Amino acid sequence: MSETLTSIRSRIAAATLAAGRPADAVQLVAVSKLQPWEHIAPVFDGGQRVFGENRVQEAKERWTPYRDQIELRLIGPLQTNKARDAVALFDVVETLDREKLARVLADEVQAQGRAPRLYVQVNTGEEPQKAGVTPGQADAFVAACRGTYGLAIEGLMCIPPADEDPAPHFLMLAEIAARNGVEKLSMGMSDDFEIAIACGATSVRVGSALFGAR
């Protein structure tokens, strides 16, 4: 069962308050990937204006008619051959995870004169099947993005292992961000966003709890 936008927002507000954080500290990113429009429409009509998608083409098809009304975030892996489209389409790319992609994004930003805000994805659980730099590589990677490629890094993003307590992963991400002077933390999904908020999330990516199972 999906919850209404109002219900998710009040859970976010309660978790933010409980963590002693300012009321506007946490942004809801509504993850609309693979959802039919009839599931998205009530959320859009309810005033939600920040959406996350994990594929460039799907995002383009779904959101082009509404593009000037929403903030659109890429939360799935980005292939370098899609970087041009991604830079043209997204306000935020949360999945910067390798030097080759940093280089291609920097070239596209230069060419298009349009710069999506960037998050570095960190594979906190060091899972082989998951994208992201390892925690051990994170400092050097953030430094290379800034220094070598001239990219501003707005935040870090992680997806903890499905079968583990997510809190240590969220806290690790917060620590990496703090020591690198990175401001934002994209962490927490349907099953664990309240824990993420307690650990310092500045945005939570909620899909199935809001829209129903995919």
Ligand SMILES: *Cc1c(COP(=O)(O)O)cnc(C)c1O
């Ligand atoms: C699909 C997805 C989400 C949303 O997951 P839910 O469990 O449906 O809330 C969040 N983040 C990423 C990176 C995703 O791919």
